[in-house]
Structures are given as C-alpha cells and as structure tokens.
Amino acid sequence: MAKLNINGTLRDVDVEPETPLLWVIREQVGLTGTKYGCGIAQCGACSVHINDEVQRSCSIRVGDVSANDRIVTIEGLSTGRSHPVQKAWAAIDVPQCGYCQSGQIMAAAALLKRTPKPTDQDIDEAMTNICRCGTYQRIRTAVHMAANDTSKI
Amino acid sequence: MNNIVCGSAARLSRRTFVVGSAVAGGGLALGFPLFPLPREIGAARAQAAATEVNAWVVVKPDDSCVIRIARSEMGQGTITGLAQLVAEELECDWSKVSTEQVTPGQNLARKRIWGEMGTGGSRGIRTSQDYVRRGGAAARMMLLQAAADAWQVPVGELSVANGIITHAGTQRTTSYGKVATAAAKLAPPDAKTIVLKDPKNWKIAGKPMKRLDTADKLDGSKVYGVDVKLPGMLCAAIKDCPVFGGKVQSYDEAKIAGRPGVRKVVKVKDSAVAVVADTWWRAKAALDALPIVWDEGPNASVSSASIAEKLQEGLTAEVTNGDRRNGDAVKAIEGAAKKIEAVYGTPFLAHATMEPMNATVRLSADKAEAWVPSQNVEASLAALSEASGVPIANCDVYRIDLGGGFGRRGGTQDFVHQAVEIAKGFPGTPIKLIWSREEDQAHDFYRPISQCKLSAGLDDAGNLVGLHVRVSGQSINAGLNPAGIVGGKDMRQLQGYYEEPGDAQLGYSVPNLLIEYVMRNTHVPVGPWRGVNTNQNGVYMECFIEEVARQAGKDPLEFRRALMGKYPKHLAVLNAAAEKGDWGKPLPPGIHRGIAQFMGYGSYSAAVAEVSVSDRGKVRVHRMVLALDCGHAVNPDQIAAQVEGSVALGLTATFYGDCRVKDGRMVDLNFDSYAIMRLAEMPKVETVIVPTYDFWGGVGEPTICVVAPAVLNAIYAATGKPVRSLPLKNVRLV
Numbered sequence: 030m031a032k033l034n035i036n037g038t039l040r041d042v043d044v045e046p047e048t049p050l051l052w053v054i055r056e057q058v059g060l061t062g063t064k065y066g067c068g069i070a071q072c073g074a075c076s077v078h079i080n081d082e083v084q085r086s087c088s089i090r091v092g093d094v095s096a097n098d099r100i101v102t103i104e105g106l107s108t109g110r111s112h113p114v115q116k117a118w119a120a121i122d123v124p125q126c127g128y129c130q131s132g133q134i135m136a137a138a139a140l141l142k143r144t145p146k147p148t149d150q151d152i153d154e155a156m157t158n159i160c161r162c163g164t165y166q167r168i169r170t171a172v173h174m175a176a177n178d179t180s181k182i
Numbered sequence: 183m184n185n186i187v188c189g190s191a192a193r194l195s196r197r198t199f200v201v202g203s204a205v206a207g208g209g210l211a212l213g214f215p216l217f218p219l220p221r222e223i224g225a226a227r228a229q230a231a232a233t234e235v236n237a238w239v240v241v242k243p244d245d246s247c248v249i250r251i252a253r254s255e256m257g258q259g260t261i262t263g264l265a266q267l268v269a270e271e272l273e274c275d276w277s278k279v280s281t282e283q284v285t286p287g288q289n290l291a292r293k294r295i296w297g298e299m300g301t302g303g304s305r306g307i308r309t310s311q312d313y314v315r316r317g318g319a320a321a322r323m324m325l326l327q328a329a330a331d332a333w334q335v336p337v338g339e340l341s342v343a344n345g346i347i348t349h350a351g352t353q354r355t356t357s358y359g360k361v362a363t364a365a366a367k368l369a370p371p372d373a374k375t376i377v378l379k380d381p382k383n384w385k386i387a388g389k390p391m392k393r394l395d396t397a398d399k400l401d402g403s404k405v406y407g408v409d410v411k412l413p414g415m416l417c418a419a420i421k422d423c424p425v426f427g428g429k430v431q432s433y434d435e436a437k438i439a440g441r442p443g444v445r446k447v448v449k450v451k452d453s454a455v456a457v458v459a460d461t462w463w464r465a466k467a468a469l470d471a472l473p474i475v476w477d478e479g480p481n482a483s484v485s486s487a488s489i490a491e492k493l494q495e496g497l498t499a500e501v502t503n504g505d506r507r508n509g510d511a512v513k514a515i516e517g518a519a520k521k522i523e524a525v526y527g528t529p530f531l532a533h534a535t536m537e538p539m540n541a542t543v544r545l546s547a548d549k550a551e552a553w554v555p556s557q558n559v560e561a562s563l564a565a566l567s568e569a570s571g572v573p574i575a576n577c578d579v580y581r582i583d584l585g586g587g588f589g590r591r592g593g594t595q596d597f598v599h600q601a602v603e604i605a606k607g608f609p610g611t612p613i614k615l616i617w618s619r620e621e622d623q624a625h626d627f628y629r630p631i632s633q634c635k636l637s638a639g640l641d642d643a644g645n646l647v648g649l650h651v652r653v654s655g656q657s658i659n660a661g662l663n664p665a666g667i668v669g670g671k672d673m674r675q676l677q678g679y680y681e682e683p684g685d686a687q688l689g690y691s692v693p694n695l696l697i698e699y700v701m702r703n704t705h706v707p708v709g710p711w712r713g714v715n716t717n718q719n720g721v722y723m724e725c726f727i728e729e730v731a732r733q734a735g736k737d738p739l740e741f742r743r744a745l746m747g748k749y750p751k752h753l754a755v756l757n758a759a760a761e762k763g764d765w766g767k768p769l770p771p772g773i774h775r776g777i778a779q780f781m782g783y784g785s786y787s788a789a790v791a792e793v794s795v796s797d798r799g800k801v802r803v804h805r806m807v808l809a810l811d812c813g814h815a816v817n818p819d820q821i822a823a824q825v826e827g828s829v830a831l832g833l834t835a836t837f838y839g840d841c842r843v844k845d846g847r848m849v850d851l852n853f854d855s856y857a858i859m860r861l862a863e864m865p866k867v868e869t870v871i872v873p874t875y876d877f878w879g880g881v882g883e884p885t886i887c888v889v890a891p892a893v894l895n896a897i898y899a900a901t902g903k904p905v906r907s908l909p910l911k912n913v914r915l916v
Contacts, residue, residue: 052463061409062402066536067619071853103402115400122392126257127399128536128585153862161536161586162257163830165864
C-alpha cells in the first residue's frame with residue numbers, strides 16, 4: 030500500500046513497492062496521459078513533475094515516493110489546456126501522432142518554470158525526450174512562444 | 183462511386199444498423215464512441231438525430247457537419263486533409279466540421295462504400311481524393327436540391343457558402359441543418375453530373391488549416407491503443423522466441439505461482455509465451471521472472487557478419503531477380519576513359535514507433551471484436567476472423583489513432599493474431615496485449631538490409647557514358663507478398679530506379695544503363711518502413727552520382743542537371759531546392775553543402791544540406807532545405823510538418839540506425855543502443871512546396887530518401903571522402 034499525492038489529490042494505491050510510478054499512475058490511478066515508451070528513462074514519454082522537477086516515472090519505484098512528494102501528471106498541468114506550453118503547442122500544431130507529447134509538454138513546462146526565457150541551448154539541454162514523428166523543430170518554436178506568453182505560467 | 187441505395191426505407195435500416203451496433207457494444211458506430219461505456223452509448227443515441235446525407239457526410243440540426251474518414255491517422259494529418267477535401271466540395275462551414283471513423287465491419291456490411299481503408303505507401307489522400315471529393319460534392323448537390331424542392335425553384339438559381347443556401351431571387355436563405363433530412367431522402371446525383379472544383383478556386387483545401395485532432399493530444403485525454411480500458415479487462419505481456427523461427431521448448435510456471443494479479447501463463451502458437459494478469463505491469467514483471475527454455479532452431483548461428491557475406495556474394499552472382507537496361511552498360515564502362523566503382527551498404531532498421539505494438543481483443547460466443555492501432559483495419563479484421571474462427575460478418579475492429587506507424591502496423595497484423603490466441607482462453611473477457619519496448623525491437627518487420635555495387639564510366643569530356651547498379655538485398659515481397667514476385671523478378675526492391683513515369687521514376691538519362699536486383703533473403707523478417715526502398719536506393723544512386731560528378735571534375739548540381747533534360751519535374755524540384763538552399767553561394771567557414779534528388783510515392787523530392795565536420799569527425803547538420811512536388815498540396819502546413827518529420831526520421835537513420843544480429847537474434851533492444859535523434863541535433867528545416875496541380879502524389883514518405891544522401895554528400899564535400907555505409911556512428915570520418 031502506498032499513499033500518493035497526484036494532481037493535488039491524495040490517493041491510496043494497493044501495489045507492490047517495486048512497481049514503477051508510471052504503471053501506478055496508468056493502471057492503479059487510471060491516468061493514462063502519461064505514456065510508456067521504453068521503461069529505461071531514455072525516451073521521456075513517461076515524464077511527470079515531482080516537486081516541480083521533471084522526472085521519468087518509468088524508472089522511479091512507487092515505494093520511493095512519499096505522500097509529501099507532489100506529483101503532477103499531464104492531466105493536472107492545467108485546466109482547459111490553459112498552460113502557456115499547451116497553448117503554444119496548439120497554436121502551431123506541434124503534435125503529429127501525439128504519443129510522446131504529454132512528456133514533451135511536461136518537460137517544457139518544467140524548463141520554463143526553472144528558466145522562464147530559455148535560450149536555444151537551454152532548450153537543447155532540457156528537451157531530451159524522443160519524438161519519432163520528428164516534431165522537434167515545432168517543439169523548439171513552441172517553447173519560445175510559451176516563454177513569451179504574457180499570461181505567464 | 184456513391185452507389186448509395188436510395189429511398190427512406192433502405193436508409194432507415196442502415197441507420198438502425200449503425201445505432202444498433204453501438205448499443206450492442208460495438209463501439210465506434212458512426213458516432214464516436216470507441217468504448218461501449220454507458221455515457222458513450224448515450225452519445226451514440228443522441229447521434230441518431232444527425233442525418234446521413236451520404237456515406238461521407240452527416241449533417242446535424244445545428245448545421246455542424248461530420249465527415250467520415252476511412253483512412254488511418256498516425257500523425258500524418260490525413261484526417262484533416264481528407265476532411266478539407268470533402269468540406270471544400272460540400273461548401274460547409276469549416277468551423278463546424280468534425281470527423282468520425284468508420285469501421286471495417288461497417289465498410290464490409292455496406293459493400294465497401296468507403297473504399298480501401300489501408301493507409302500506407304503515402305496513399306491516404308492521393309488514392310481517395312477523387313471519391314471523397316465526389317462524396318462531398320454529391321452531398322452538396324442533394325442538400326441544394328432539397329432546398330430547391332422546398333422553395334419550388336430551380337436548383338440552378340441557388341447558391342451556397344458556408345452551409346447557408348441562398349435563393350437570391352426571393353431573398354430566402356436556409357441552412358444545411360434544416361434541409362438535411364429531406365436531402366437524405368433524395369436520389370444521389372448521377373456521377374456524370376458531378377463537377378469537381380478547379381484547385382485554383384479552393385477555399386478550404388489547399389490552405390494551411392489547423393489540424394482537427396490536436397486538442398486531446400495536449401492534456402493526456404487522447405486514448406491510444408495502450409490506454410484502452412474495458413469492463414473486466416485483463417492485460418497480457420508476451421515474449422516470442424528471440425531467434426526468428428525458433429520455438430518454445432518449455433517454461434516453469436511454478437516459478438511465478440502466487441505472484442499478485444497473475445491469472446494465467448499462455449503458450450501462444452508454438453513460438454511465444456504470454457502472461458495474463460490484472461495489470462500490464464504485473465503481467466510483464468511475471469513474464470520477466472518466468473524461466474523459458476527456447477528451441478532456437480537452425481538460425482541461432484546467424485550474425486550481421488554472416489548476413490553481410492551473403493549480400494556480398496549477391497553483388498557478383500550470375501542470376502538476378504529483376505532489372506532495367508538500355509544500351510550495354512558493362513561494355514560502355516569497360517571502354518570508358520575513366521571508371522569509377524563503389525560498394526555501398528545500408529542496415530536493417532526497426533520502426534520504433536513510440537507506442538509499442540498492441541491490440542485488445544474480446545471474443546464472445548458468436549462475436550469477435552478488436553481495438554487496434556492499425557494502418558490497415560481491413561487486414562486487422564481479416565486477422566481477427568482468421569485467428570478466432572468467427573465469421574468475418576460477426577467481427578469488427580475499432581481503430582484507434584496510432585502512436586506512430588511508419589509501415590509497421592499495416593499488412594502484418596501479428597499482434598492481432600497473438601491477442602486473439604490469448605483471448606481464446608478468456609471467453610467474454612477483453613484481453614489487452616502490449617509489447618514491451620524490448621519485444622518491439624526484437625520482433626519487428628525491419629527495413630530490408632542491402633548492399634549495392636555501382637560502376638560508372640566517363641568519357642574524356644567527363645560525360646557519363648555508362649552506369650551499372652546492382653542491389654543485393656532482402657526482399658519484402660518474399661516474406662509478405664510472394665505474388666509480387668513474378669517469374670523470379672521482384673521489381674519492388676528497385677523502387678526509385680524505374681523507367682516508368684508516375685510513381686518512382688529515375689530522373690536521369692544514361693546512354694548505357696543496367697540496374698539489377700539480386701534477392702538475398704535472411705531469416706530476419708522485413709517489411710515496409712516509411713519510405714522503403716527509396717531510402718536505400720536514394721543513398722546508393724545519389725551518393726554515387728556525387729562521386730562520379732566529382733571524378734568528372736564537375737559541380738554536382740550541374741552534373742545532375744545535364745542528365746535530367748527528359749525529366750522536367752525532377753529537374754524543377756532539384757532547381758527549387760538549389761535556389762532556396764543557396765546552392766553556389768558563399769558559406770561560413772567550416773560549413774559544406776550537399777545536394778540530392780529522388781522520386782517515390784508519386785512525388786518528386788530534392789534536398790540541400792549544410793553540414794560541418796569537426797576535427798574529431800563529429801558531424802553537425804545545420805540546415806536542410808527540402809523541395810517537394812506532390813502535385814496537389816492539400817494542407818501546406820501539414821506537408822511542412824511531414825517534411826520536418828521526414829528529416830528527423832531520415833537523420834536518425836543516417837546517424838544511428840542499425841539493428842545488429844548476433845546468435846540469430848536482434849541485439850539492439852531499447853533506445854540506449856538503438857539511438858534516436860533528439861531535439862538538440864535537429865537542423866533548421868525549410869520546406870519548399872512546388873505543386874504543379876497536374877497529378878496527385880504522396881507526402882508522408884517521399885522526402886525521406888533525399889535526407890541521407892544530401893547529408894552524406896555534404897560530408898563528402900567537407901572531408902573529400904565519400905561515405906558508403908550507414909549509419910555514420912560506425913564510420914570514421916577523419
């Protein structure tokens with residue numbers, strides 16, 4: 030049994046402590062926006078925020094997360110897709126298949142929280158998630174757009 | 183096209199079928215529900231208020247229009263593009279357009295009224311554009327006729343814009359929503375009376391409309407195949423024998439007894455073992471803990487080295503499996519003033535879709551259903567029926583938008599077969615099978631491996647007098663479509679080298695030309711991979727032409743142009759890339775350019791790459807300009823998106839892509855060793871669309887094949903040495 034703080038709600042989950050946080054989020058909590066891509070923290074499709082830092086949830090044991098850790102998934106990033114990153118993503122149609130985009134958006138949101146006006150180099154270093162459709166060019170543009178969104182994060 | 187049965191009785195029964203299948207749990211009935219949950223069944227019933235004007239167009243009382251889509255969306259934007267084409271002819275209000283999927287079961291029940299559903303070969307729009315536009319136009323004509331009947335005026339006196347019908351003479355207006363019910367009762371117009379718009383007058387098609395399917399990709403609400411949830415569902419993880427062709431010898435189920443949530447261990451056919459549990463993670467963890475002994479069979483000694491030897495032998499073998507020729511290339515090269523020869527090679531590649539293979543299947547007493555992210559739902563339906571033994575009329579497949587396809591999810595529905603085999607042990611219970619990334623990498627249908635020997639002869643003036651190209655490699659048809667091999671000839675592997683115009687024509691005239699294919703198959707299964715075989719053949723031809731041009735002492739662009747007089751479309755695209763790519767203009771120190779052109783999937787592509795190579799041999803691609811003539815440009819922004827994506831996919835293959843074989847199995851099982859290019863390495867991409875509007879070409883695949891050769895030719899310019907094998911990670915450049 031574990032107690033998790035996900036998107037501001039405390040939840041009890043009955044699961045083996047070695048279960049990756051990703052699969053607890055997807056299968057016990059039922060939030061499927063966070064995706065499985067590789068299981069070895071390579072692709073970033075499983076990116077969530079834990080205490081405002083972006084983390085790859087496939088490689089974190091649920092037993093290592095406490096109820097004091099604030100976990101935010103893509104479903105909890107904003108209401109009505111109102112986060113500047115989501116708005117920028119929509120404005121220039123970043124997603125193609127979309128499967129990796131939850132993770133991309135979470136990575137971008139964490140970057141902007143830390144570095145509100147990122148340079149291209151900042152983006153290079155922070156946005157390391159894999160996109161097989163190849164939306165990288167639009168991701169870069171959208172991160173800059175979100176950084177310039179006056180409504181702020 | 184629209185062989186619609188007319189009359190209200192027939193129409194009523196058709197709608198009854200539609201709604202009935204939703205209520206019965208069929209899901210996706212011409213409404214949107216994928217999953218037969220109570221809320222969504224209610225939504226489907228509410229749908230019944232909408233009126234089907236014809237197979238492609240449903241109009242609601244609030245004037246919104248639902249456009250039916252038969253092709254698969256995997257990110258390439260086909261839903262938006264097809265909807266634009268229908269809406270253009272329909273003259274509806276684009277801001278009120280939504281789309282819905284049809285199922286292959288519905289298509290079958292209605293005598294394939296929606297045509298082919300398979301989505302591959304960059305055919306989604308180009309092979310259905312005519313009948314979907316006609317569908318939109320026919321619906322418009324029926325809606326106008328209904329208004330004319332109501333007003334008792336000649337239909338010719340009516341005009342329509344944005345779904346509002348106007349009779350100028352009496353200053354009356356009505357809307358599609360108001361006349362749809364009457365329109366649906368009318369006979370469809372005679373196909374001969376349908377006149378499609380000149381693209382010059384397009385207002386919706388041809389414009390960079392926003393995608394219709396972006397919103398739910400931004401907040402995690404979009405449901406992919408791996409996200410399917412059904413009442414009572416169980417999850418399965420699977421391991422197939424790592425050596426292709428091997429079998430399960432034994433497994434020790436006792437070792438995982440008592441693990442939480444585990445329901446059953448299932449042998450799947452004779453080569454795989456699956457664990458079924460209440461959650462996928464528990465199934466996967468139990469499978470990893472299950473000792474399995476494999477009978478690896480005769481292929482367990484095959485390696486990349488033994489495969490390379492086999493291909494190499496094919497480069498000089500006597501018997502060939504298809505060719506094209508004019509003149510006598512061998513003789514011309516023998517007698518030439520200067521001879522150039524090179525051997526190139528490209529490896530197996532995995533598709534590595536971000537969403538691993540999966541399928542959810544529910545078998546009941548008299549019914550089989552599957553939820554599949556599929557590029558070919560009709561193939562999924564056939565696989566479901568064949569594997570389950572349920573007659574096809576009692577089967578249906580609910581397609582879910584794909585988390586990447588790239589050719590992997592088309593004709594080969596291996597994951598559906600597996601899911602059905604597992605579901606047979608759980609009657610009435612939905613089984614969701616998901617492959618691990620490792621399984622996905624270990625059991626792909628890989629891009630075919632090949633080597634290519636090229637020889638050329640130049641005369642004293644540096645003119646190309648003879649060219650001999652011999653590809654030795656694995657055949658897709660041999661494994662997946664033996665009927666495609668006629669009299670031992672398999673021309674599919676020579677894609678891009680054809681003499682015939684229209685699809686994948688070689689854009690060069692050579693007085694003495696011989697292009698040959700030698701089939702050398704391995705035990706590794708191969709299949710279509712976004713852009714096969716133009717990717718490999720593009721590298722061979724365009725890098726070798728570069729070598730020849732440099733040996734001739736000529737500018738690579740000018741050398742190509744001289745060979746392209748008979749191929750104006752190829753040449754125009756090459757010129758567009760050269761112009762926008764600043765060919766011949768000064769470059770900053772350390773930056774070098776490369777150029778390439780090739781044709782595939784009915785479209786013409788060219789690229790210019792700007793590349794630097796560091797003292798330590800590190801390559802950086804700074805900028806790529808790609809030109810594309812796809813005939814008609816339905817959505818320029820989405821075409822640009824496909825071109826940008828093709829650069830990322832092409833550069834991953836150029837730099838990293840390599841599926842090594844050792845002990846008969848694949849070595850590179852996850853993204854740690856099968857690296858994928860990241861954002862930091864993405865060059866600036868500029869897309870130049872030069873549509874000539876006199877044909878319909880593909881978009882998703884054509885530009886990939888010029889990415890690698892343009893980059894390799896720029897590296898050649900930088901280092902003075904040609905690169906003849908991929909990926910670059912295995913090549914020492916300095």
